[in-house]
Amino acid sequence: MRAELRAKIIQICHKKIASKGDNVGLSFYAFFANKNDDPVLLMEAATWWIQTHQLDHFVKATTIKRMVEQGL
Template identity: 60%
Template structure:
């Protein structure tokens, strides 16, 4: 996954955590608009989420943030 996409994920995780606290969960769709206007990036995140890390549909934002930060 490219750096820009990782930064976007971190930003969204931070926003959600600030809004709803450390217990907030999200899916990989949270990083995209409701339109499929960037299928390549969507597939990168989906593969990272499902295939690489075998995560559930919803995961804690704090967990996703930590995974991304360890890959930087």
């Protein structure tokens, strides 16, 4: 996963955790606007989430943040 996407995921996870608490869940769609303005980056996130790690649709933001920070 490219550094740009890693940074974006960590930033969004921090924001969601700060506003909704440690139990907040999110999907990979949380990292993108409602319009598909970067389909390549969206597919990269989807591939990491669904194909590489076979995650459920909603996962705790703390889990995603930890995985990304660990380089998984």
